[in-house]
Each structure stands twice: as C-alpha cells, then as structure tokens.
Amino acid sequence: MPTDVAELVAAAKEGDRSAFDELVRQTYAETYTLAYRLTGNEEDARDVAQDAYLRAFRGLNRFRGDAQFSTWLYRITANCAATFMGKRARNRHEALDEDTPLEDERPEVDPERRAHSLDLRDQLGAAISELPPKLRAVVVLRDIYDLPHEDIAAELGISVAAAKVRLHRARHKLRSTLFPEIDEVEARAV
Amino acid sequence: MRCDQVAEKLPEASEGTFALGRRERRHVESCLRCQAELVQYRKILRAMRAMRTEVLEASPGLLADILANIEEAGERHAIRSLLTGRRVAYLGGLAAAGAAGAAGAIVIAARNRSKARIRLAS
Numbered sequence: 001m002p003t004d005v006a007e008l009v010a011a012a013k014e015g016d017r018s019a020f021d022e023l024v025r026q027t028y029a030e031t032y033t034l035a036y037r038l039t040g041n042e043e044d045a046r047d048v049a050q051d052a053y054l055r056a057f058r059g060l061n062r063f064r065g066d067a068q069f070s071t072w073l074y075r076i077t078a079n080c081a082a083t084f085m086g087k088r089a090r091n092r093h094e095a096l097d098e099d100t101p102l103e104d105e106r107p108e109v110d111p112e113r114r115a116h117s118l119d120l121r122d123q124l125g126a127a128i129s130e131l132p133p134k135l136r137a138v139v140v141l142r143d144i145y146d147l148p149h150e151d152i153a154a155e156l157g158i159s160v161a162a163a164k165v166r167l168h169r170a171r172h173k174l175r176s177t178l179f180p181e182i183d184e185v186e187a188r189a190v
Numbered sequence: 191m192r193c194d195q196v197a198e199k200l201p202e203a204s205e206g207t208f209a210l211g212r213r214e215r216r217h218v219e220s221c222l223r224c225q226a227e228l229v230q231y232r233k234i235l236r237a238m239r240a241m242r243t244e245v246l247e248a249s250p251g252l253l254a255d256i257l258a259n260i261e262e263a264g265e266r267h268a269i270r271s272l273l274t275g276r277r278v279a280y281l282g283g284l285a286a287a288g289a290a291g292a293a294g295a296i297v298i299a300a301r302n303r304s305k306a307r308i309r310l311a312s
C-alpha cells in the first residue's frame with residue numbers, strides 16, 4: 001500500500017478502503033487538534049473529528065488534486081465545527097453572536113498564573129480558548145492554519161467582510177489579554 | 191495623525207505593513223507606542239503560526255471510532271452501489287468525458303445521489 005498522501009488519496013478515490021483508513025491514521029491527530037482548538041473541549045472535538053471524516057469519506061470524489069489534502073480536511077473540519085457549535089448554541093438558547101461584548105462575564109485568566117507563566121505560547125493557548133467561539137474560529141483558521149479569508153467565510157457561512165471583522169476583533173482581544181499594559185495606560189489617561 | 195486612528199489598523203498590519211497607508215506608516219515610524227503595539231501583534235502572530243505544527247494527543251479510542259464510522263458508511267455505500275449500480279456507471283462515464291457541457295448534468299446527478307444517500311442512511 002502507498003504511504004504518500006497523494007497516492008493514498010488516489011487509491012481511496014478508486015474505492016480502496018484500506019487507503020482511506022491509512023489517510024485517517026496519518027491525519028486524525030491533526031484533525032482532532034484543529035477540532036479541539038475550534039470547540040475548546042475534548043468531547044466536542046471528538047464528535048467534530050468523527051463527523052469530518054465521515055464527510056471527507058463521502059465527499060472524497062469532490063476533492064481535486066490541486067489543493068492539499070490537509071487543507072481540504074481543515075475546511076471540512078471547520079465547517080463541521082461551525083455546524084456543531086451552531087446546533088449546540090440553538091439547543092442551549094445561547095447567543096454565540098459576534099455581537100457578544102468583548103468584555104464577557106467569564107472569569108479572566110488568573111493574573112497570578114499569567115504573571116508566573118513566562119511562556120507566551122501557554123498564555124496564548126488559554127487566551128484563544130477564552131475567545132467567544134465565533135471570534136476564535138476565524139483567528140484559529142486564519143492565523144494558525146493559514147486559510148484564506150474566502151475559504152474561512154465559505155466554511156463558516158459568513159461574508160468575507162464579516163470574517164475580516166471577526167479576525168480584527170479576535171486579534172485585538174488576544175493582544176489586550178496577553179499584553180494588557182498599553183490599554184491600562186490608555187485607561188488611566190482618560 | 192493620532193495613535194487611536196492608527197491602532198485600528200495595527201492588527202492587520204501584523205501580517206505586513208501594506209495594510210497601512212502612507213500617513214499611518216509615517217506615524218508608526220515615529221511613534222514608540224504604536225511600534226510597541228505592532229510588535230505585540232507580530233509576536234502573537236508568530237506564536238500562532240508556530241502552533242500549526244503542534245499536534246495534541248487525541249483521546250484514546252478516537253481512531254477506532256472514526257474507522258468504525260467509516261466502515262459503517264462504506265457498507266451503506268456498497269449497498270447503495272448495488273442498488274443503483276447502473277446509474278453510478280452512467281455517471282462515471284459522464285465524469286470521465288469531462289466535457290464542459292456535461293458539467294451541469296453531473297452537478298444535478300450528484301444532487302440526486304446525495305438525496306438517495308440520505309434516504310438510505312435514515
């Protein structure tokens with residue numbers, strides 16, 4: 001059996017089930033990681049990852065070789081996560097709207113912990129998971145996974161302009177969470 | 191030009207200063223506060239991009255669950271192919287032709303197929 005992703009995709013398209021299984025083995029940890037970053041918890045990430053592979057399996061014939069398989073899978077995962085989060089929000093009657101005030105009610109990152117953690121990377125992970133889900137999705141897909149605005153908008157079912165606004169707000173929020181000093185100076189000056 | 195006018199553009203400018211106009215760029219070049227803020231955005235963006243290569247450890251059993259789901263979907267697909275074998279073969283011929291004129295027909299046929307799939311799945 002081939003081990004190269006492109007060859008595996010070609011074989012899977014021909015109906016070789018073991019080739020598709022091998023694709024899953026090679027990519028599932030990465031897909032799960034993206035799903036976790038989008039949903040913010042393990043259980044939802046599992047559901048999203050499973051759904052994403054089902055859709056990938058059913059839609060494999062629509063995958064064209066000119067894109068990378070991983071990028072295609074990111075897009076499917078993003079779409080599944082958006083659908084999943086949307087459904088859950090409706091079930092809970094929660095407003096996961098982008099109009100959610102940036103200063104939401106959830107507890108801030110423990111300042112003590114922030115002071116003691118010198119690693120930007122660790123703080124960033126926490127700050128991302130604190131973002132409202134709709135802002136989080138856009139910044140994760142753009143700044144970590146490097147998807148174009150157009151693809152992000154398509155998978156999240158929003159306009160490109162809305163995707164850009166969310167990205168702007170997400171980046172702004174991350175910076176003021178991770179580097180609060182400038183904003184504090186600003187606040188004192190007012 | 192004031193800092194607050196420029197600050198609005200700084201998140202975009204973290205990807206490259208092309209997001210800034212000439213006057214905004216001139217302001218940033220001479221303003222330590224805006225420079226500091228831009229450096230922070232760039233630090234965050236670099237850390238975000240580095241996260242791309244990080245892979246979390248998936249919860250145990252996930253791989254087996256995914257493969258089992260695919261197995262099940264594969265069975266349903268096989269049954270459907272048996273039931274609609276002739277139509278699938280015809281579509282295959284159309285797809286192979288790849289002519290621009292056939293593209294519309296393929297889209298319509300694909301829609302019909304997904305309807306069939308939903309019926310079988312339920």
Ligand SMILES: [Zn+2]
Binds near residue numbers: 192193217218221224
């Ligand atoms: Zn300034």
